[in-house]
Amino acid sequence: MAPRLTVQVLLVLQALLREPGRELYGLELTEETGLLPGTAYPILLRLENQGWVTSRWEDVDPRVEKRPARRYYRLTASGALQASAALAGARRPRSTALRGLAGEGGMA
Amino acid sequence: MPRILPEIVPDSRRRARYRRASLITVVLINLGIAVHIEFFGWVKPDGMSYVADGFIFAINVGVVHYGWRAHDGFLVRPARPVRLVRPLRFLRRGGGGAAHGRGPAARVTSGPVIAGRWPALRPVSRLMPGPMGRRWLAEAQSLLAEADAGQRRAAARSYLRSAPRLILIMWLAELSRRARRHLR
Numbered sequence: 001m002a003p004r005l006t007v008q009v010l011l012v013l014q015a016l017l018r019e020p021g022r023e024l025y026g027l028e029l030t031e032e033t034g035l036l037p038g039t040a041y042p043i044l045l046r047l048e049n050q051g052w053v054t055s056r057w058e059d060v061d062p063r064v065e066k067r068p069a070r071r072y073y074r075l076t077a078s079g080a081l082q083a084s085a086a087l088a089g090a091r092r093p094r095s096t097a098l099r100g101l102a103g104e105g106g107m108a
Numbered sequence: 109m110p111r112i113l114p115e116i117v118p119d120s121r122r123r124a125r126y127r128r129a130s131l132i133t134v135v136l137i138n139l140g141i142a143v144h145i146e147f148f149g150w151v152k153p154d155g156m157s158y159v160a161d162g163f164i165f166a167i168n169v170g171v172v173h174y175g176w177r178a179h180d181g182f183l184v185r186p187a188r189p190v191r192l193v194r195p196l197r198f199l200r201r202g203g204g205g206a207a208h209g210r211g212p213a214a215r216v217t218s219g220p221v222i223a224g225r226w227p228a229l230r231p232v233s234r235l236m237p238g239p240m241g242r243r244w245l246a247e248a249q250s251l252l253a254e255a256d257a258g259q260r261r262a263a264a265r266s267y268l269r270s271a272p273r274l275i276l277i278m279w280l281a282e283l284s285r286r287a288r289r290h291l292r
Contacts (some may be wrong), residue, residue: 002204025250025251026247026250026251027251027255029253029256030263036262036263036266037248037251037267038263038265038266038267038268038269038270038271039266039270041244041247041248041270041274042270042273042277043276045274045277046227049281057246067250067253067254068246068249068250068253068254069246069250070194070250070254071243071246071247088122
């Protein structure tokens with residue numbers, strides 16, 4: 001089942017799709033999308049439950065790194081395909097609508 | 109830029125348990141004294157009462173001094189990131205340490221959790237189903253530890269604000285998962 005494609009979901013997908021193989025952790029993702037972590041987290045959880053995204057804990061020693069381990073997210077192969085399709089689908093109606101408006105303007 | 113955390117205060121679980129036990133003992137002793145004074149008035153001073161007073165005073169000073177040095181957030185909210193010590197055993201859920209929310213394999217090898225200044229996150233995570241709550245907490249702590257000072261407050265607030273909905277979603281998912289397993 002596809003997730004509900006809200007603007008926030010599309011922003012997350014867009015950030016993850018920028019470099020599909022690259023893993024992003026929470027803070028990076030919030031910086032790239034401009035979303036607050038409280039908004040981004042449920043979206044990532046939902047995308048992960050639906051198999052679009054996969055995640056893993058960073059394997060570091062917090063005492064050595066002097067920071068807690070990060071959780072990295074990346075798109076799965078099928079998730080990347082579905083996300084590209086979803087983003088393309090989301091862009092299309094807007095451009096169609098704009099063309100329609102331009103057409104109406106031209107008629108007047 | 110990642111915020112560099114100060115060194116984690118090293119401590120063992122046993123020491124933390126002793127510290128809790130001694131703090132509770134001191135509270136109980138002082139409560140006992142307060143109740144005694146309330147109902148029976150001041151004890152007429154004699155040789156033995158001075159010994160008892162000295163003993164109680166020494167315990168109080170020792171525990172307060174030790175507790176202050178350890179600074180584990182039991183009584184005083186930590187002013188800097190320290191190792192998490194959970195005050196009550198019955199509130200514990202699963203393993204702890206840096207492996208919080210990272211599954212049993214991680215728990216064996218990982219060091220302690222780095223706790224920040226977000227004490228509200230922990231009780232909220234306990235309202236979520238076990239592993240999901242631990243993961244949410246670990247991720248929130250991880251992000252907040254690295255966020256800039258300016259962003260941190262807004263980020264923590266956003267985590268807390270989204271929590272009620274998340275709790276509901278998580279429990280619905282957990283219940284449906286359990287129901288499916290039960291039906292099979």
